[in-house]
Amino acid sequence: MLRLGLTGGIGAGKSEVSRLLAGYGAVLIDSDRIAREVVEPGTPGLAAVVAEFGPGVLRDDGALDRPKLGGIVFGDHDRLRALNAIVHPLVRARSAELESAAGPGSVVVHDVPLLVENGMAALFDLVLVVDATPETQLDRLVRLRGMTETEARERMAAQATREQRRAVADLVIDNDGPLERLEPRVREIWRDLLGRAADTRGPAQATPADNPPDTPGE
CATH class of the missing domain: 3.40.50.300 (P-loop containing nucleotide triphosphate hydrolases)
Structure with a gap:
C-alpha cells in the first residue's frame, strides 16, 4: 500500500486532481x-x-x-x-x-487541505502538491466560486504559503492551465504511484488492472 498526502492552496485545483486519481482507481479518503x-x-x-x-x-x-x-x-x-x-x-x-x-498494492490518497498547516507531511509515504500562482487562484475564486476579491485574498492568506507547500512536496502538479493540460500530468503521476505501490507488495501480486485508463473513469 502506498499512502499519498494530497494538498494544495484554495483554487489550485486539488479537488479536480483527487477526482481524476479516484477515477483511475485510487482509494480516496477525503478529510473534509x-x-x-x-x-x-x-x-x-x-x-x-x-x-x-x-x-x-x-x-x-x-x-x-x-x-x-x-x-x-x-x-x-x-x-x-x-x-x-x-x-x-x-x-x-x-x-x-x-x-x-x-x-x-493500493494507492490510498488522503485529500488533506491543511496538510502543511497541521504539520502532517511526515504521516505519508509521499506528498503531492497541486500548485498554482496566486493570480490563478484569485481568478478562479472570483470567477468560478463567486467570491469577492477581498474574500478570496483573505481565504488565501489564511493558508500556508505557496513556498511552504512546495517545501514538503515529493511531487508537484503545476495547474495554471486548462483541464486538457492537467489530465496528462495526473495520468503520468498515477503510473508512477502504481509502480511505487507495486514495489510494496512484490511483482507476484501485480495485476493487469494496474494500468490506468486513458481517460478518467473508464
Whole structure:
C-alpha cells in the first residue's frame, strides 16, 4: 500500500486532481468530507460539540450550524483548539478504518487541505502538491466560486504559503492551465504511484488492472 498526502492552496485545483486519481482507481479518503460525517445528527461527535459549545450551534432541524460554529472559533485559538480536539481524533479513526479496507498494492490518497498547516507531511509515504500562482487562484475564486476579491485574498492568506507547500512536496502538479493540460500530468503521476505501490507488495501480486485508463473513469 502506498499512502499519498494530497494538498494544495484554495483554487489550485486539488479537488479536480483527487477526482481524476479516484477515477483511475485510487482509494480516496477525503478529510473534509469525513469531518462533516463525524458530526452529523445522532453521532457522538455532534453530541461532544454541543456539550462543548452549547445547543446554540444547532439548527432547528438538529444539524450542526456550521456558520454559527465558525463564528465562534474563527480568530479564537482556544475555542478552535477545543473543536479540533473533538473532531480530529474522530477523523483520524475513520480515515484509518477506510485505509485498512484497502487491498495490498493500493494507492490510498488522503485529500488533506491543511496538510502543511497541521504539520502532517511526515504521516505519508509521499506528498503531492497541486500548485498554482496566486493570480490563478484569485481568478478562479472570483470567477468560478463567486467570491469577492477581498474574500478570496483573505481565504488565501489564511493558508500556508505557496513556498511552504512546495517545501514538503515529493511531487508537484503545476495547474495554471486548462483541464486538457492537467489530465496528462495526473495520468503520468498515477503510473508512477502504481509502480511505487507495486514495489510494496512484490511483482507476484501485480495485476493487469494496474494500468490506468486513458481517460478518467473508464
